[in-house]
Amino acid sequence: MVKVAVLAAGGIGQPLSLLLKSHPQVTELSLYDIVNSPGVAADLSHICTKAKVTGYKGQENLDAALAGCEIVVIPAGIPRKPGMTRDDLFNINAGIVKGLAEAIAKNCPKAFTCIISNPVNSTVPICAEVFKKAGTYDPKRLFGVTLLDIVRSSTFVSECKGTNPQETKVTVIGGHSGVTIVPLLSQVKGLTFSQEEVEALTHRIQFGGDEVVKAKDGAGSATLSMAYAAARFVDSLIEGAFMKKPVVECAYVESPLAAADGCSFFASAIELGPSGAEKILPIGPLSDYEQGLYKACVEQLKTNIAKGVNFVNQAA
Structure with missing residues (x-):
């Protein structure tokens, strides 16, 4: 028994909610959006699993949607369109996430918060700053869901090498956009890559989202694959935090790993347990090529982090 809230029942939220409705440990599923959520909830409620689904529509029902929730997943915001970067989304999505974070701090301050937006x-630093101002911040309970980068890496590497994608493990560090995404191909067990393969795979992993945006021809971004990755992360979080079976996943969290380079948040492999992000695992040795990727990553990432922090503090 775990109560999960999904804040936005749209392109990512609907397939994510479908996957969570099927999770054996999810007993309550709370769906919130400014439109359509009661209809989505009614549709899901007909599925023969034990999770009770309730839809909450409109800002006036946000508090009720969050009451008693133990995990909150936030896919809210506008999707990317052709030619847009994730940073182009900032001005709209930053305000949305800030408002939702304030509601979480008020209604379920001890919930594990998983940011997709x-x-x-x-957006993760935005949440952290909001929680700090509310006196509820626990860095072990706030996650940026970067697992889609790992899912893509497993898929693309397996296509290149003819391996089983579900058994192909790739650690991805850094952030969750463009050059801040650093796949550690040198650490993939049992496989070796030519420099040409490394460069091609790295570029595809870093900009895999652009493939989907282009293929959808302006009609959306990566929703189904993101929902799959988010559901997998929630599953791992439930296993570690509630079933007390330590599990390792990659996520974007407050971390000391790149603090010396000005990045207070960093994606890496973490061990999930009852308190959340219980251990931040070492990065391990990087190849010369990966060291170059890391340098480019932290230069961009520290700017992104500062942008989130400043958004909250200037608003105050």
Whole structure:
């Protein structure tokens, strides 16, 4: 028994909610949006699993949607369109995330909060600053969901090498946009890559989202694959935090790993347990090529983090 809230029942939220409705440990599923959520909830409620689904529509019902929630997943915001970067989304999505974070701090301050809303590099620091101002911040309970980068890496590497994607493990560090995404191909067990393969795979992993935006021809961004990745992260979080079976996943969290380079948040492999992000695992040795990727990553990432922090503090 776990109560989960999904804040936005749209392109990502609907398939994510479908996957969570099927989760054996989810007993209550709370869906919030400014439109359509009661209809989505009614549709999901006909599925023969034990999770009770309730839809909450409109700002006036946000408090009720969050009451008693133990995990909150936030995919709210506008999707990317052709030619847009994640940073282009900032001005709209930053305000949305800030408002939702304030409601979480008020209604379920001890919930594990999982941020999908882009740009994740900035929206996670926004949440952290809101929680700090409310006196509820616990860095172990706030996550940027970057697992889509790992899912894509497993898929693309397996396509290149003819391996099983579900058994192909790739650690991805840094952030969740463009050059801040650093796949550690040198650490993939049992596989070796030519420099040409490394460069091609790295570029595809970093800009995989653009493939989807282009293929959808302006009609959306990566919703189904993101929903799958988010559901997998929630599953791992439930396993570690509620079933007390330590599990390792990559996520974007407050971290000391790149603090010396000005990045207070950083994605890496973490061990999930009852308190959330219980251990931040070492990065391990990087190849010369990956060291170059890391340098480019932190230069961009520290700017993204500062943008999120400043958004909250200037608003105050």
